[in-house]
Amino acid sequence: MRLAEGLVHFVKSVYASTMLFGVIPFKQNPLWSLSPMLAPMAFLLFLSVYGIREIVPYALIGGMTSIVVANSITMESDAAFNRLILKIESMFVLTRGGLIPYAVGLALGNLINALPGMLVFGALLWTLAGVNQLWSWAVFLGALAATWAIVSMVGYYISTFARDIRDLWVYSPIFTGVFSYLPPVFYPLERIPWTELKYFAYVSPTTAPARLMQAAAGLVSITWTEALLLWLLLLVHGSIVFVLLHRRLRRPI
C-alpha cells in the first residue's frame, strides 16, 4: 500500500519535472533536436555518396546511439544550470521524492529532443536496412533506454562537481565523441585489432548496447551467452554510476 502510494507519487513527480524542464521548453525551441542529428546524418551522407552500402546499417545504429548520447550527456549542463544559476534544485530537494524523480524528469525531457532524430534513423533502419522484426526493435529500445539512463546519470554526476556552468561547456562534445565515435558503436568490435583493446572498449557504456543492436540487426552474430553477458554488463555499468551518483546527491555539503 505504502509502496504503491510511493510509486504513484514518484511517477507524478517525474511527470512534473518532465513538463516543467522538458516539454514546455521544447515547445519554445524544437530546433534543439536538430543539432545532435547533424553529425550522424553527415556520416550517412558520405557513405551513401561513396556508395558504401554494406556499412550504412552500422552508421544508422551508431547514429541512433550518438543521438541518444548527445541528448543524455546534456544532463550535465542542465543539472548544473538548474543548481547554480536557477537555484531551482534547492527547491526540488524539498519535495517528497527529492532529487531522483526531479533528475529522471530532466533526463526524460532531454529524451524529447532525441525523439525526432530517433524517428528519422529508425525509419531509415527499417526501410534501408530492412530491420523489421519485433524482437529486434525490442532489443533496440532496451539498449537505447539503457544508454539514455546510464549516460544521463554520468552527466548528472559530472554536474555535481561544477562550480560554474562554464566549467562544463567543454564536456558535452567530448563525452559525445568519447562515447559515440571512439568505441565500437559505428563499427563492429571485431574490427579492433588488439584483444586488450577489445576488452578496454567495454569501459564505455555504449559498447554493449551498440553490439546488442548490431546483433539484433543481423550485422554481427553473437551467442546467447554473450548477449546475456552484455545485458549484465549494462546492469553493472548502471549500478556503478547509480551508486556513485546517489552518494554524491545524498551529501548535504
Add this chain to the structure above:
Amino acid sequence: MGAAVESEDLWKTYDGQNWVLKGATLTVNEGEVFALLGRNGAGKTTFIRIACTLLKPSRGTVRVLGRDVIADAGWIRRRIAVVPQEGRPSNLSTPWAHVYYYLIARGMPRSEAARRASEYLEAMELWEVKDVICGNLSGGMRQRVYVAMAMATEADVLFLDEPTIGLDPISKTTMWSQIRRASEEGRTVIVTTHNMEEAETISDRVSIINAGRIVVTGSVEEVMSAVEYDYRVDVEGMADPQELNAYGPVRRIGDRFRVLTTASGARELAEVAVERGWRVNVSKTSLEDAFILLAGGHVEDEAR
C-alpha cells in the same frame, strides 16, 4: 506555541578553516515572521541553507518543527519551502508551469495544485502573465514567480532569502502583505533582508547576525532598546564635524553627519545647530541605526 526553528551553538565552515557561523543560537517561534539581518557575508544564507537541510552543520544542532535537520531531513523537507537567494525561474517555462508543476512534485493533488497555483499567482500579481515564458518577464516578476512557488506549497515553514530584492515599491508592499498573511494563517516565515523598513514592517522578531555570531534577537523595540541612543540628529553645514563626537557616535552620510544621541543630547545639539545656522533634523532612532551600531562591527570573514 512551539519552536519552528531552533539552532543551538551552530558552527559552520565550508573549507575547514574559516568559520562562517560561530556558535549561532536562536529560536524562531511557530507562526511568526522572523527577519534575519546582517551584513553581506554575515552568514544568513548559510544559516538558512542549514535549516533547510541543504547544508550540513559543522558543529551544533538545528531543529525544525522539533526534528533534527540531519536525522530527520526527509520529514522536515516535506514541511518547509525555500526561496533561494538570487534564484530565477527558467526562461523557457511559464510562471504557471513553475508553480503548478512544483506543487505536483511536492505531492499535491492536481485540482488543489491548480487552485493554489491560481491563488498565489494572483496574489503575487502574476496572473496576467501566467502563460508568458519567464524570459519575457521583468526581473522583479521573475523574482515573484519563485516566491509564489514557495508560498503556494503546503509548507508550514517558509524560508525566503531576500525575497523583495529588485521589487518596485508597490510589489514590495504586496509581498509584505502576503508574508503577513502567511503568518496569520499560522505559517512561520523566516526572511532575510537588507531593507530595514521591511524588517520593521513585517517581522514579529528579528535577529542581527554579525560575522557568524548572533548579536541580538528580539522584537524590533527590544533590538532598538539594546542601543543606548534614542535619537538621531542629522546635521549639515558645520565647519568642524569633530565637535559632534561629544554627543555620541557620528557617521558621515554624503554631506551630512548623523549623530546618535540621547534625548538631552539631541535637545542640546539642536539648539547649537540653530544658533550656528546649521541645517538640522532630529528624529527617533530607527532599526537601521541600531543595525549599523550592532552589525557595523568588522566583518572579518567578508570577501574571502
